[in-house]
Structures are given as C-alpha cells and as structure tokens.
Amino acid sequence: MENKLSFAKEIIKEAGDFIKDSLSKTITVEEKTAFDDLVTNIDKQTQDLLVARIQSAFPTDHIFAEENGLVHDIKDGNVWVLDPIDGTVNFIVQQENFCVMIAYYEEGQGKFGLIYNVMADELFYGGGQFDVYCNDKLLPVYQDRPxxxxxxxxxxxxxxxxxxxxxxxxxxxxxxxxxxxxxxxxxxxxxxxxxxxxxxxxxxxxxxxxxxxxxxxxxxxxxxxxxxxxxxxxxxxxxxxxxxxxxxxxxxxxx
Amino acid sequence: MENKLSFAKEIIKEAGDFIKDSLSKTITVEEKTAFDDLVTNIDKQTQDLLVARIQSAFPTDHIFAEENGLVHDIKDGNVWVLDPIDGTVNFIVQQENFCVMIAYYEEGQGKFGLIYNVMADELFYGGGQFDVYCNDKLLPVYQDRPxxxxxxxxxxxxxxxxxxxxxxxxxxxxxxxxxxxxxxxxxxxxxxxxxxxxxxxxxxxxxxxxxxxxxxxxxxxxxxxxxxxxxxxxxxxxxxxxxxxxxxxxxxxxx
Incomplete structure (x- = not known):
C-alpha cells in the first residue's frame, strides 16, 4: 500500500503541474447540466493523464471518475476515485482555489485519499493505515472546541x-x-x-x-x-x- | 506623496510581521457587541504600533481607526484610516485570511490605499496619483465580461x-x-x-x-x-x- 500511496502522490503532483502549465494557454469552457455547471478541456485532459498513469502501472485496477463516464462500482475490486479539477468555476474565473483529488478503495474499503490544492502547493494525503499529512506537517486528530x-x-x-x-x-x-x-x-x-x-x-x-x-x-x-x-x-x-x-x-x- | 506611500508600505509590512510573530503566543479574545464580534490584544497592539509610527513621522496628521475610539473626521486635514486586523475571526480561528489596511486622505480626498494579506504576503497598494499593484505586479483596469x-x-x-x-x-x-x-x-x-x-x-x-x-x-x-x-x-x-x-x-x- 505504501507503494500505491507514493505512486498517487507522484501522479497528483504531475496532474497539478499539467494544470499550472495550462493556465498560460487557451482554456475551452463547456456547460454540462446548467450555465454554472462547467467543465473545461483541462479537466478532461488532466483526468486522461491520471487514468493513463494508473492503467499503465496497475492494469487490473478500475476507475471511478468525474468526467467521461468512467464509473466503476466503488465496492468492486481495486478502484481509483478521481476528480481531476474540483472547483472548476474557481479554476476558470480565479485561476486558483481548485484541487485535484484521488481516493483509493479495495472492495469498498477506503485505503487512502489525497487532495492537492494546486496553486497553494498544499498536498493533503493519508488515511487508512497512514497518518494524515499536509505536505510534511502531520495533522493532529480533531480537538474539541466550543x-x-x-x-x-x-x-x-x-x-x-x-x-x-x-x-x-x-x-x-x-x-x-x-x-x-x-x-x-x-x-x-x-x-x-x-x-x-x-x-x-x-x-x-x-x-x-x-x-x-x-x-x-x-x-x-x-x-x-x-x-x-x-x-x-x-x-x-x-x-x-x-x-x-x-x-x-x-x-x-x-x- | 511618494514619500508617504513608501512610509505606508513600510509600516504595513512591519505590522504584518508583528502579527505573524504573535501567532506563536497566547492571543486574548474579547467580545465587542456580540459573541461573533471579536477583538484580540493583537488587533489593539498592531493598531498602537501603526499609530505610534504615524505620529512619530507625521505629528500633525490625524487618525481614524477601528480600535480605541480614534475617529478623527476623514474630511478634516491629513487623515490615516487604519484597520489593524480585518477579518479578526479568520485570524483567531484560521490564523490566515486576514489583512492589515491603511488609507490616506487629505481634506476628504483619498490619496492612496493599502491592503496587506499577511499570511499570503500579498500587498495591494496605490490609487490616487499612483498605479495599483499587487506586490510587483501592475493590476490592469477592469475589463468587462459577462x-x-x-x-x-x-x-x-x-x-x-x-x-x-x-x-x-x-x-x-x-x-x-x-x-x-x-x-x-x-x-x-x-x-x-x-x-x-x-x-x-x-x-x-x-x-x-x-x-x-x-x-x-x-x-x-x-x-x-x-x-x-x-x-x-x-x-x-x-x-x-x-x-x-x-x-x-x-x-x-x-x-
């Protein structure tokens, strides 16, 4: 599992770099279900990048992802859950305040998760058998407060x-x-x-x-x-x- | 006026450094008008720092500020408008997402303004006779969009x-x-x-x-x-x- 988490950290950073590079290029915006439900060519290309890396490294694993109808049942086998750009509207309008997210499940059991705030360069990762970190900072368990x-x-x-x-x-x-x-x-x-x-x-x-x-x-x-x-x-x-x-x-x- | 703007940039950074240093110390929180209208000892000490610097450099200028009842009429003479910590609740709860703000008026005419997002180290400044910058980046005039x-x-x-x-x-x-x-x-x-x-x-x-x-x-x-x-x-x-x-x-x- 350490191997898979390390792999996930690598590809989420690679996805972040890809998105950062895209900011200087023309971004194509499409509406999905409504004028404020938007997707861009970069969402799709970032997902394609993540899917290609996963399929190459773990050919029998499955994908459950936001774009392109890749929705394998999370409870069945090894499943990578992907959100290539979460906060697409912020990405389009603000060019910051968006994240790439990856979660990994085996037979419906969550093994680890990652949230990468690309422009702030903050990577949250861990869960399951792993402690949770933001970059190199160990995150403490919730402390009760009023x-x-x-x-x-x-x-x-x-x-x-x-x-x-x-x-x-x-x-x-x-x-x-x-x-x-x-x-x-x-x-x-x-x-x-x-x-x-x-x-x-x-x-x-x-x-x-x-x-x-x-x-x-x-x-x-x-x-x-x-x-x-x-x-x-x-x-x-x-x-x-x-x-x-x-x-x-x-x-x-x-x- | 260039002199006064340079001075304002200096003291707002000094105020930001003071606030950053305070994050490792005990912060005392008081309620003002309601349980969610809060002020801290750091708000007050930061304002005292700014006021002391201004009174030392420009003894005949006046102050209009959030804390301690320093509310000289903005339309009368040379007036420094100060908000030592804007977003005090964020400061207390999140230890980021707060700003120091300074504006300078002569006879009711705004001469320049500064907003310093302390933890992001982003200083917005200019207005009046000055172009507006965020750090060293010139900000463009509003471009219309739908x-x-x-x-x-x-x-x-x-x-x-x-x-x-x-x-x-x-x-x-x-x-x-x-x-x-x-x-x-x-x-x-x-x-x-x-x-x-x-x-x-x-x-x-x-x-x-x-x-x-x-x-x-x-x-x-x-x-x-x-x-x-x-x-x-x-x-x-x-x-x-x-x-x-x-x-x-x-x-x-x-x-």
Whole structure:
C-alpha cells in the first residue's frame, strides 16, 4: 500500500503541474447540466493523464471518475476515485482555489485519499493505515472546541434556504464560509480551520476527504439520514464525530 | 506623496510581521457587541504600533481607526484610516485570511490605499496619483465580461436574505463566495478574481479598496442609495462602473 500511496502522490503532483502549465494557454469552457455547471478541456485532459498513469502501472485496477463516464462500482475490486479539477468555476474565473483529488478503495474499503490544492502547493494525503499529512506537517486528530469559536463551510444555497436546519446550526458558530470547492473546503476541515462542511456532492468530491477525515476523528454522513450510496449526488456533511450529536440536535430543532 | 506611500508600505509590512510573530503566543479574545464580534490584544497592539509610527513621522496628521475610539473626521486635514486586523475571526480561528489596511486622505480626498494579506504576503497598494499593484505586479483596469462568467463575494446574511435583491443578482452569476473579510474580498475584486463585493461595513473596512478601486474602474456605493458618510457602518458595494447600471437594474427587479 505504501507503494500505491507514493505512486498517487507522484501522479497528483504531475496532474497539478499539467494544470499550472495550462493556465498560460487557451482554456475551452463547456456547460454540462446548467450555465454554472462547467467543465473545461483541462479537466478532461488532466483526468486522461491520471487514468493513463494508473492503467499503465496497475492494469487490473478500475476507475471511478468525474468526467467521461468512467464509473466503476466503488465496492468492486481495486478502484481509483478521481476528480481531476474540483472547483472548476474557481479554476476558470480565479485561476486558483481548485484541487485535484484521488481516493483509493479495495472492495469498498477506503485505503487512502489525497487532495492537492494546486496553486497553494498544499498536498493533503493519508488515511487508512497512514497518518494524515499536509505536505510534511502531520495533522493532529480533531480537538474539541466550543461552537462559538468555530467556522463552518457550506454550499451557499443550502445555507440560504436553511436546508435541514443548517443555517440554524451555523448561526450558533462564528459564521459560514463559501469557498466554491468541496476539496478546498474539506481540506480546511482536515487542517482544523473549519469545523464542518455541508454540500450536495458526488463520491469523487468527498471520497478522499472522507478517508482522511475518518483517521482524524471526522465522519462523512448524509444530511437527511439516508445511507451514503457512493454513486449518486447526495447532500452530505463532514463533521467531527465528537460534535455529531450536538449538530444533529441543533439542526433538527431548526430555530 | 511618494514619500508617504513608501512610509505606508513600510509600516504595513512591519505590522504584518508583528502579527505573524504573535501567532506563536497566547492571543486574548474579547467580545465587542456580540459573541461573533471579536477583538484580540493583537488587533489593539498592531493598531498602537501603526499609530505610534504615524505620529512619530507625521505629528500633525490625524487618525481614524477601528480600535480605541480614534475617529478623527476623514474630511478634516491629513487623515490615516487604519484597520489593524480585518477579518479578526479568520485570524483567531484560521490564523490566515486576514489583512492589515491603511488609507490616506487629505481634506476628504483619498490619496492612496493599502491592503496587506499577511499570511499570503500579498500587498495591494496605490490609487490616487499612483498605479495599483499587487506586490510587483501592475493590476490592469477592469475589463468587462459577462455576468455568467463572474463570481461575487458577499456577506452571507445579506445573500441569504436577498437584501435589496442581492441574491437575485448573484443568481445571474457563477455564484457567491464568502471569505469572512472585507479586505480579503475586495483585494480579489481588485485582482479581477471577483466581480463585486457586498457587505455592511465601516470606513476602515472600505477606504483602502475604494481608493484603489477608483483607479481600476470600480466604484464604492451604498446599496440603498444613501450617501456614503465615511463615519458609520453602511451597506455598501464595490462594483465595476461599467456594470453599475446592470447590477442596480437586476437588484431592483428582485426576481
């Protein structure tokens, strides 16, 4: 497994370098399901690069990825979960604040995850049998602290609509931050800068953070109590296990 | 004036170094008007440092600052407008994503402004007779682009409540970002990463960005059409002049 994690660290940096190089070139933007659901040629080319490296090194492994319909069942065999650019809108508009994400599963068991904030050159990696690091800094397990000394990151629409009592909960904290990317937001949970993250996202958006978070005392759950299906888009939260009951109680009271 | 701008660049970096050094020490947090309106001993000590430097170099100049009630009328004489730590909650919780801000006025005329993102080591400065830079990079004047290729930064509560049609406007863009600091948010407007910023803030929060923004094709206005009073807390927006009428029209239709 050390070998596979080292390999993943190599290819995620290679993907980051590829994306950085692309910033000086013309980027082609396409709409997917709506005017604000965007993909670029760089998302696709970055995924192709990652897939080619994995298939060359581990020809019998499978891929579950954001682009091009590569959606092998996460619970079946060795599966690499890929998000070539998470925060595509930030990538297009800001040319920073986006991440590459990789998670690796064997028979549905998360073995390790990686989130690479390309422009900040911050690589979060570990989980499973591995400690979790940001670059060369070992990340500590969640230390409990009062809600009124914490910040929360969220999807803006869910906050605005008080989705399942989310705004009621956030109003008991120091406030909400909206960063425009699951990877960026959840990396701030892992580093302790954000208490919890709420959004409606796909498995490639949450797989890596979920595996690393598990190691650091966090839990990924759906907001409405459904089982995580690891295939469709679901409303999820990454929260400290020590705060899970408090948060659920506040959200269900909604006042 | 070159002399005063050079001096301001020196003291803002000195303030940043002081704040960085403080991160390894115990920080004392106090509540001001509410549990989420916080100030620290470092905010106050940083302001004291800036005030001492200014009073020593320019003994007849005046101060308008966030802490300690130093609120000389901006329209009277030579006035330094200071925000020692903008984004105090981020400073406390995240130990990054906060700024030091300085603006300089003569008889109510903005002469230059500075925003220093301490942990990112990004210094925005200029306005008035000076071009606007981020570190050694000259910032270009606003280039018009369609709303559906832009992001907007906002106070989260104003977005959630559709304050004066703000959410209606943001829904025509690629979305909202909430960064938790006026300085941080408006520096992203100046660099072109964010189209416009909306919040309820004090003069020390908007003075520097307003002076630099003016030079780059932006305008600071109140959201409700009142005159900017340069003394109280007001609901304001920093928007490109080229988009001002479009934005007002969309906000007033509120659908």
């Amino acid at each position: 809600l009124n000394r914490c910040l929360v990151a969220s999807n803006a629409a869910m906050f605005a609509k008080n989705f399942h009592g989310l705004q009621s909960f956030i109003n008991k904290t120091l406030g909400v931050r909206v960063y425009g990317g699951a990877g960026l937001s959840m990396s701030k949970v892992l580093s302790g800068q954000i208490l919890a993250y709420f959004s409606v996202i796909y498995p490639w958006d949450y797989a890596a953070a979920s595996i690393m978070g598990e190691k650091l005392g966090y839990q990924l759950e759906t907001i409405n109590g459904e089982a995580l299906d690891y295939s469709s888009r679901q409303a999820v939260m990454l929260v400290p296990k020590a705060k899970l009951n408090d948060i659920k109680t506040i959200m269900s009271s909604k006042d | 709303l559906n290729r832009c992001l907007v930064a906002s106070n989260a509560a104003m977005f959630a409540k559709n304050f004066h049609g703000l959410q209606s406007f943001i829904n025509k863009t690629l979305g909202v970002r909430v960064y938790g600091g006026a300085g941080l948010s408006m520096s992203k407007v100046l660099s072109g990463q964010i189209l416009a910023y909306f919040s309820v803030i004090y003069p020390w929060d908007y003075a520097a960005a307003s002076i630099m923004g003016e030079k780059l094709g932006y305008q600071l206005e109140t959201i409700n059409g009142e005159a900017l009073d340069y003394s109280s807390r007001q609901a304001v927006m920093l928007v490109p002049k080229a988009k001002l009428n479009d934005i007002k029209t969309i906000m007033s239709s509120k659908d």
